[in-house]
Amino acid sequence: MKYVFMSAALAASFIWGVPADLVKEKQIQSASVIESKFDADGAFETIHDLSETIGPRETGTDKEKEAAEYLSNRLRAEGVSVRIQPFELKNYFSGSITAGDHEFPIRSADDAAVKDEVKIDAPIYDGGYGLSRDLKGAEGRIAVIREGKIPVSQKIKHAEKANAAAVIIYNHKTKPLAIRPNKEKNITIPTAGMKKEDGEALLKEKQAVIQFKNYQHRISRNVIGTRKAKSSKHPDIIYVTAHYDSVQGAPGADDNASGTSAVLEMSKMFKNLPDNKEIRFILFGSEELWSAGSSYYVSKLTKDEIKQSQVNFNADMIATDWKEASQLFVTTPDGKTNQSIRYAVNAAEKQHIKKPSLIQLGYSDHVSFYEAGIASANWIWLSPETNEPGPWYHTSNDNMEHINKDRLKSAGELISASVSEAIQD
Template identity: 40%
Template sequence: MTKKFSLITLTAMLFFSTMFVINPGLNLSSSGVSTAFAEAPGKSASAFDRKITARFSSDNAMEHIYHLSVEIGPRVAGTEEEWETAEYIQNELESYGYNTHIQEFGIPDRVEGSLTASYTNDEIPMRLATGSAGTDAEGLTAEIYHTGLGYPEDFTEEAEGKIALIQRGGFTFWEKTVNAAEAGAAGVIIYDNSASSNPFTPSLGGNVAPVPVMGITMADGEAMAAAAEDGHTATIQVTAFENQSSPNVIAVKEPKGGPPTGQDPEIVYVTAHFDSVPGSPGASDNASGTGTALELARILKAYPTEKEIRFVFVGAEEIGLLGARHYVSELSDDEISRSAANFNMDMVGTAWEQATALYVNVVDGQPNAVWQAASAAAERLGNDTLVLFQRGSSDHVAFHDAGIDAANFIRREPGTASLEPWYHTPEDTFDKISQERIQEAGELIGSAIYDFSSRTVPGRGPGGR
């Protein structure tokens, strides 16, 4: 690594009961979920958890995050950078003493876009319309032509060969695109008509456009409109990705006593995706989850557990949870029957001030084994940040759909459940990661995983559910 980080001095935690924010109306006493397997609060629990809290190093996790987001950068599914990341993860796991393997899977052909302009050095966040035309390898560079809402009468002969900048509203995106193309415009950029931190995806109603089409935010559109008055240009690049594959990286921690013999043990999955969206360094999404999971793999290697722990780092999450879905699809019926829980980490370290809560997202909104373990660990550690929330949109969905208790850990703003404003943008950079929150997530999630993996859940012995 090329960069070192100072250790965080952590105040010794008091262990006391705390309240958790959960789904409105949720009654844990009637949910059928038992917490009997967790350590009771007190001295024995604190000593048990200290095996994790004393060894989890946010310095190490931050070095992983730095390498992925700065030294590698954007890790788009199927690209050389995604494969380089997989190799890095595999090498790190093997340095901890794990046997690993790469699981390769094919991904669909697709197009990805980017947008730059002569008036700024930064890439402009955009969303490519489904059905957009492509460009050649060099992209399309042309003068910006600003034309209101894009009615036919808004275009003059000066639009020919230029990139039409059109405001959202009034009528459909497809009609705007047709009007621009008929006026001879070489490309179309549609900007939002309301404030939003993220660009939108123009829907073309299933049509295929004759020119490239993309959507941007209102703020970026207004800046581009002002620049158009001075004759500035924009560059649209739409690249086709064909015949690509993506990797998963898997390491297995055998249960106490070594490989399964006789009655096979339950399986716990610790997962994180390592790909990013185009143009984004993906420091929060999801180098933060990957770095935290790698550090947990390092420290858990030394401790015997009753359950088998599988560390599964997946690719191609950003294009449809493809890595996780492929991994789960390859599990045997016996493996599915022995699967106890999936702890999935995604965006656990943002420095965004409003993201004061660590959400435990579950697909059906109901408390499950992962929530149990996490809330019990949080109570022992005196942590009051957890929120139980109903949401998919990450790799835990693939495990849930197979009947496995699964949850996604992610930082959000409580109440609104908002993500940081630089989500899926070029601004998702290393300097916006909180080392303190990485430490907090590692200690809490690590304690939950270790506790859950180190005992048999009452009412569900090894090999049974």
């Protein structure tokens, strides 16, 4: 999601199409560089520490900082060289909209319109798809608009021309639509995104109160753990990554303490690297804000580091218990296979287990590596019918009650086997 942001919509471009819930749990045998098999119990405890003991880890908060310290200590305990990479978020927008007795989360107010704090109390207006004719009666009202038909930027301009008080655009998927800060200076109307269910519920209300707040100059942190090559000055670099932050009010057990736990477990497993390989275990802050952490990290890589970069494996939401999310997907930003995918195929074949499915997914931290020309893929459980992550996504219900240890184990074993393929290549 970097500076040229990609769509969060999931394209149903199935390559393999095999349900990953049929994956048989087998001990990894082919990778001599692995010291032990994936410890699902240990990963489960890590998820508990992050989601229940520390709790919600919103960008730039003390809780996110506490989580970074916890993770750096865990990596050091495994003999990994660790450094913390702080970075500043000059403009960080957060907000909510209250209607009746319900508070809905919204995402990313527009930075051209919200400089500090804004509170808007106004009637709700059904803005259709944001066409000019849909917004004729929107003056002084909160225009609630559906995604689709025309670009988001045009919807915003049409609402502004109609003198709407604010714009809420809701996704056609469960995932909240992320309205990126608009760089056009002539846009002055506060804008934010919502997920499908919330947008539809909001349209049933008559009046609402929107509150936007600009948290300026927040500091977030990437936790970077490195196992260096023993003999090579210019080793191939393998990145094993996840984000550890969560959205406001969400414990973030699946999103994404689950992926974070897998990275920590792999830091234990890969202690016997070939002399010419380097592996970096990186836990990113601020993924929930346009993948800001991974974008910052990749932007600081040297030309030589990018040239040496072999592959990125990213884990995001690998332990949900939502019944419908019965398929483990390996995703790429363009929906095409790359070296990361090929390692996953080889690993599955050697383990005699079913291959996960490849689809296009344009959000999470693998996008930052992809945009730098580094082969990358993300691992996630989704519904094979709708390609959605489930009802507790980005809510207070993303907690330990909705973690499935069997899915955590299946995903962790296959990811670690894929990493082993890359290490031995």
